[in-house]
Amino acid sequence: xxxxxxxxxxxxxxxxxxxxxxxxxxxxxxxxxxxxxxxxxxxxxxxxxxxxxxxxxxxxxxxxxxxxxxxxxxxxxxxxxxxxxxxxxxxxxxxxxxxxxxxxxxxxxxxxxxxxxxxxxxxxxxxxxxxxxxxxxxxxxxxxxxxxxxxxxxxxxxxxxxxxxxxxxxxxxxxxxxxxxxxxxxxxxxxxxxxxxxxxxxxxxxxxxxxxxxxxxxxxxxxxxxxxxxxxxxxxxxxxxxxxxxxxxxxxxxxxxxxxxxxxxxxxxxxxxxxxxxxxxxxxxxxxxxxxxxxxxxxxxxxxxxxxxxxxxxxxxxxxxxxxxxxxxxxxxxxxxxxxxxxxxxxxxxxxxxxxxxxxxxxxxxxxxxxxxxxxxxxxxxxxxxxxxxxxxxxxxxxx
Numbered sequence: 001x002x003x004x005x006x007x008x009x010x011x012x013x014x015x016x017x018x019x020x021x022x023x024x025x026x027x028x029x030x031x032x033x034x035x036x037x038x039x040x041x042x043x044x045x046x047x048x049x050x051x052x053x054x055x056x057x058x059x060x061x062x063x064x065x066x067x068x069x070x071x072x073x074x075x076x077x078x079x080x081x082x083x084x085x086x087x088x089x090x091x092x093x094x095x096x097x098x099x100x101x102x103x104x105x106x107x108x109x110x111x112x113x114x115x116x117x118x119x120x121x122x123x124x125x126x127x128x129x130x131x132x133x134x135x136x137x138x139x140x141x142x143x144x145x146x147x148x149x150x151x152x153x154x155x156x157x158x159x160x161x162x163x164x165x166x167x168x169x170x171x172x173x174x175x176x177x178x179x180x181x182x183x184x185x186x187x188x189x190x191x192x193x194x195x196x197x198x199x200x201x202x203x204x205x206x207x208x209x210x211x212x213x214x215x216x217x218x219x220x221x222x223x224x225x226x227x228x229x230x231x232x233x234x235x236x237x238x239x240x241x242x243x244x245x246x247x248x249x250x251x252x253x254x255x256x257x258x259x260x261x262x263x264x265x266x267x268x269x270x271x272x273x274x275x276x277x278x279x280x281x282x283x284x285x286x287x288x289x290x291x292x293x294x295x296x297x298x299x300x301x302x303x304x305x306x307x308x309x310x311x312x313x314x315x316x317x318x319x320x321x322x323x324x325x326x327x328x329x330x331x332x333x334x335x336x337x338x339x340x341x342x343x344x345x346x347x348x349x350x351x352x353x354x355x356x357x358x359x360x361x362x363x364x365x366x367x368x369x370x371x372x373x374x375x376x377x378x379x380x381x382x383x384x385x386x387x388x389x390x391x392x393x394x395x396x397x398x399x400x
Contacts, residue, residue, distance in 0.1 A: 007039035016228025027109035030133035062089030170198035171253035180234020186256025189355035208376035242329025264305035271311030286342035292378030
């Protein structure tokens with residue numbers, strides 16, 4: 001059975017997460033497939049709750065409480081800001097008195113689920129239904145492993161218009177600061193780390209690019225610099241573009257300040273002062289994705305603010321090395337083959353209204369999809385323009 005995009009996202013992230021008992025990865029994924037109706041339930045789609053986990057005070061470090069009407073009536077359930085939070089929350093959920101002793105039942109997947117299953121969902125046949133889904137879960141985990149977790153291709157029909165390759169870079173990751181990339185910077189008003197949000201947004205952007213191109217009779221290759229909680233140096237992130245001969249390189253980050261009243265969307269390009277071999281092309285790309293993202297934010301919240309398209313001399317560091325032309329390989333290819341780059345600071349997640357809109361609110365997950373769908377449309381339009389040799393950016397005034 002072909003997995004939907006949300007289920008594939010869940011499997012992709014779960015395959016990359018370190019868990020104490022890796023032998024239980026497939027059986028727990030099988031349990032989530034069953035509980036969420038293969039990631040089609042409202043709890044899964046709106047709240048990343050793939051396990052039907054009800055609210056308990058112990059879940060506060062991982063989730064927020066929402067009222068939700070399930071088959072047994074209205075009750076309080078967990079809302080997870082990211083899939084990584086759900087995974088951590090699921091394992092924490094088991095560390096409660098009803099499940100005491102489960103860690104002594106982990107030698108095999110069947111032993112584990114036969115112990116926790118009757119407690120988790122005390123209905124006849126539940127455990128056997130989970131076990132029947134284990135082969136499907138294992139196949140899904142295998143399909144997103146290795147390079148397939150980094151590279152995805154859209155429709156490859158002979159008649160499809162090949163847009164080329166884009167590398168998407170989820171900012172930050174891991175626990176160690178590296179050259180040109182800190183492990184994490186901003187933390188949202190509700191306590192979610194920037195590195196978790198950048199990965200979720202970028203995976204959603206990849207899904208939207210693949211979905212839109214397939215519907216439009218186009219093909220595209222989408223490469224993510226990371227799909228797990230690891231950090232890469234700035235040069236290593238940029239070199240991913242050269243390795244894959246990408247046309248576009250897009251970094252996604254979020255801002256944060258102690259002054260929680262500040263908000264707004266801004267996008268950077270490599271400044272002339274920092275040496276840029278394809279300045280006007282980078283400005284055109286940055287403008288297209290920025291206008292699309294800000295327009296989508298404005299449609300969701302009239303209070304959205306446009307902080308503009310800016311050279312990276314106006315960024316905090318004064319130079320964003322991840323867009324360095326040498327690292328991107330632009331000094332090693334003809335001018336018409338240079339990779340265009342842009343660096344999005346999507347919003348200030350330290351702002352309470354922004355946090356509710358895209359992190360912790362009841363519509364946060366659908367809102368992320370709307371935002372990334374708009375960016376995906378802009379990317380596709382820009383790549384079509386590159387094929388025709390036409391620039392599509394809206395005229396604007398930008399200091400370089």
